[in-house]
Amino acid sequence: MGPLSNIQVFACVCTFLLWNNIQTSVENEFIANYSSRSLTNVPKTIPVHTQVLDLSHNRISGLSTLEFISLSDLQVLNLSHNLITELDFGVFFFNQDLEHLDFSHNNILKVYCQTLAYLRHLDLSFNKFTALPVCQEFRNMFRLEFLGLSATTLRRSDFRYIRGLQLRTVLLTLEGFSLYEPQSLTALDTRSLRLVFAANQNFSFSLLYDGMSASENLRIDNLRYTLSYEYFPSPPVTLLKKIKATALMLDTVDLQWPIILQLFLLIWYSPVERLTVRNLTFRGPLAVPGYEFLTLLSSLEQRISLGGSMKVLTLEHVRNKVYYFNQELLYRQFSEMTLASLTIYDASMPHMLCPNRTSSFQYLNFSHNALTDELFQNCGTLTDLKLLILQRNKFESLPKVSFMTSRMKSLKFLDVSSNLLSHDGADVQCRWAESLSELDLSSNQLTDAVFECLPVNVQKLDLQNNQITSVPKGMAELKSLRELNLASNRLADLPGCGGFTSLEFLNVEMNLILTPSADFFQSCPRVRELQGGRNPFKCSCELQDFVQLERRSGGKLFGWPGAYVCEYPEELRGRRLEDFHLAELACNTTLLLVTALLLTLVLVAVVAFLCIYLDVPWYVRMTWQWTQTKRRAWHNQPEEPEGVLQFHAFISYSERDALWVKNELMPNLEKGEGCVQLCQHERNFIPGKSIVENIINCIEKSYKSIFVLSPNFVQSEWCHYELYFAHHKLFSETSNSLILILLEPIPPYVIPARYHKLKALMAKRTYLEWPKERSKRALFWANLRAAINIKLPKSFEPNEELNDVTSTSGISEYVNN
Structure with missing residues (x-):
């Protein structure tokens, strides 16, 4: 303007x-x-x-x-x-x-x-x-x-x-x-x-x-002007000397062709340097009295060839109401004008001729017309042309566009955006003007093959709104490229800079990038600005590295943080990437495996320690033996039905305490009034069976299990077996079948760690202490008999019927507690 x-x-x-x-x-x-x-x-x-x-x-x-x-x-x-x-x-x-x-x-x-x-x-x-x-x-x-x-x-x-x-x-x-x-x-x-x-x-x-x-x-x-051409007042001869205007704009012009030509001749010889005509409608007739259309054009051509003051001509939104005339003559007039800048915008122009001689055009804008690939082919007269704008036309072949520029030695900027350009990557080679430094190929139909047909010296390249899915490796190197626009394509990741060693600005907005590569700035060390927003980011572990990349880049991400928003998963949609965080352990696979392995080793070590400390293998072995014994008893079907009591009590004691058992316990319980039938291993174990089986059978056939506790007891392995199986029966039958007799005091530190059941029993259950004073022993035996009080089946009673031992309420309460 x-x-x-x-x-x-x-x-x-x-x-x-x-x-x-x-x-x-x-x-x-x-x-x-x-x-x-x-x-x-x-x-x-x-x-x-x-x-x-x-x-x-x-x-x-x-x-x-x-x-x-x-x-x-x-x-x-x-x-x-x-x-x-x-x-x-x-x-x-x-x-x-x-x-x-x-x-x-x-x-x-x-x-x-x-x-x-x-x-x-x-x-x-x-x-x-x-x-x-x-x-x-x-x-x-x-x-x-x-x-x-x-x-x-x-x-x-x-x-x-x-x-x-x-x-x-x-x-x-x-x-x-x-x-x-x-x-x-x-x-x-x-x-x-x-x-x-x-x-x-x-x-x-x-x-x-x-x-x-x-x-x-x-x-x-x-x-x-709707009147006839003959009423049109011709400009006075002296007018040219008076004109001061150097810039003229005519907006909304509706004139006949002869009048337009007359005005243009006047303006061409005037001091006007810049002429802009908007919304131009030209009408017939082509011939008027005293003039022929071709005569006017011929006169115009002769005068234009002599040159004038005009440097810039702009025609916008041109509508032609004249039909059936040779448009080539008109195109020839435009192509031969000695102008620096020519714009013909939105004129439905299908073609433009190449100038016959070296042209003075430095700027040409033929946007929004109907130009095709035949424009300026083999044209060598536009040697001074620097800017060529061909937006919104009908160009289809990218190689032909490159051939069009090959002889334009001064061309620096070319805009062929919003056309129908494509390139199938065939063997056809592209030949661009070596001087071309800025190229706009946006809004076309180009794919990845476009990178095989680009000017080698291009510095600014616009490829937005095409169908590019990736930047192929091994393409021709664009060592001068500084700015690359790949927005609105189909890229799945950030392109590398293998062929763009000078790249400083990259735009990849509105693509299909879910998780951008975090090593982008390492492969592209000269990039100063990356526009990567408005992509459907998938907020996952892979994206964490990209978020960290922004913090390390020093503000190189354009539009951060507003343009960088999670799209997937659904529950995170709309969240900014700067607000998305995951624990390092959740995203670092190596660290996760090492942590899991360490935790497993610690767990195994703790379990092993507890097993050793609590003698877990021993208990497992005992449980297994109990199970095996029960299984054999079920298959062998013994003569005595299981669950039938044969003894009042089973006695478990250390061999070192055998004298007290044989001299004190057994005589006092088995003799006299209300005698008790005791099971003692020396006389009641069945030969041929294992010790464990005999212990289990004796415990199951006894109403009670009497354990004579002493420091000797806790040192006996078999006593431990007997206590375990008796305790097992206590829980399986939910009965109060254990009787503990403390023969001698047992210091806590003497009891081994694996005797945790014994510690628990002594802490929770009441036990009978063997009195050293003889005067207290009668009460001891009375309490013990009361604890064993039961009526055995007649088939297993001794010859002398056992009498029930009647205890006072105080004794029963003492024992039962």
Whole structure:
């Protein structure tokens, strides 16, 4: 756009950027936004310190001094798009700081003037004025830079009061225009001039000619002429000497071909360096009285070949209403122009010819057309071309595009995005211009094979929005590549930098990367920025390394942390990667195995220690022997039915305590009144059976088991067996079958560790102590007999019937406890 955009900058910068900021900001003491509230009057609640006030798009029809007298700090006032019919500048007498005043798009018919010395921007455009509302007070507005006016008639005298002002921009809206006095616009002294006509009225070409003579930058909106070509006023011969315009923009142009050619001839020889035509519609007829279309073209071609001042030509949104003419002639005119920059955008152009001689084109933009792979094939005259933009066309073959550039010796930038390009990786070699350093291949149909057809000296490469799944290894090296864009493809992982030794910027956003490689920066040491966000990250152990990579990279991940979010698993969707953490043990397989192995070894060691300390193998062996004994007893079916009691008690004692048992215990229990039938191993063990079997059988056939405890007892292995099996019976039958007799005190440290059952029994059960005093022994025997009290079956009773031993309640309670 260049200088042409300055017209819009000065005319709209405040009303576009400033007001846009106003609308998006909250009301405070400096900015008050009351736009689009259907107001009919200026609010009385405006803060007194307001500097910027927006009252646009309301229904306000009148203003008064009282509404603004308290706003002494007011600098910017926007009253556009209201229903104001009369404007009195005296309303702002007390607003001495007012610089920006916008009354555009109202119904103002009359203005009452007063000097506003500090005003810089005044917009009265798009109103109902017949003549320009310029009064003599305007000559004192020396600081005025932008002036917007509207009228239906223009006379030279209308500008007399602003002739001495150094205006940057003047906007004239001439809707319903009816009269123009020639040379009126030349009275203006402005850098930029914009003329806006109604879309349904014929344009006055005198305004165009005078406008080109009045301003350096000229813009005209709605250039339309429906009359016959013969009524078209040819430009005066002396006009070329008066033209000051160097930049010309024509927006919304609807003209016949002969008129367009005539205007173009005029502009070509004028000082205009930059011509922009937007929304151009050209119509027939091709032939007019006194002229032939081919004659006009031939004349144009001859004059163009001589050169002119124009350097930049831009045609945008071109619509052709002329059919059945030789378009090649038109393309030839464009190709032979001595321009530095040519843009033909959105013109449905199917082709462009290669210049016949060395061209001066440095910039070509043919975007949004219908160009094909046949463009500029074998064209060697575009040697000065540096930038070529071919977006949104119909190119299909990437090798043909490369051949197109091969003879463009100065080409640095090529944009063929949004086409139909593909490359199947065939043996066809690609030949690019060696000078090409920037290449845009985005939004095409390229696959992994594209890396076999790239310019070797490219520094910036855009391949986003294609169908690339990976960067193949062993491809041609791109040693100069600094920026690579692979966003919106199908990559499953970060590419390596094996062939990109100079890569500094990489974009892989919006691919299919679940778990990026954590060694990326190791393989790509020169990368300064990685854009890897907006991928469907799978938050697992593999991703932990990538999260750690961000912390070590020193801020090289662009968009961190907002663009890096978990997608899988479902329960973590939406969580930022920076908030995702897993224990190191859960992700380090080696550490997990070593830990598990150590724990297993510790567990085995503890179990082994406990087994040894608690004599677990011995108990296992005893349990096994008990089980085997029971199994054999069940298979052999013994004569005496199991579970039938034959003895009152089984005696377990150490052989070292045998004298006490034979001399004291047995005589006192088996003789006398209420004799007891005892089972003693020397007389009741059955020959032929193992000792263990005999012990088990005797215990099971005895009502009670009497254990004579002493230091000798705990040293006896067989006593331990007998205690174990008796204890087993205690738990299996839930009966109170154990009787402990403490013959001698047993210090706790004397009892081996494996005798934990004995320790438990002595701690929880009451035992009978053998008294040393003879006077206490009668009570001892009475308690013992009471504990063994039971009626044996008659088949096993001795010849003399055993009498029940009746004990006192106190003895029974003592024993049972």
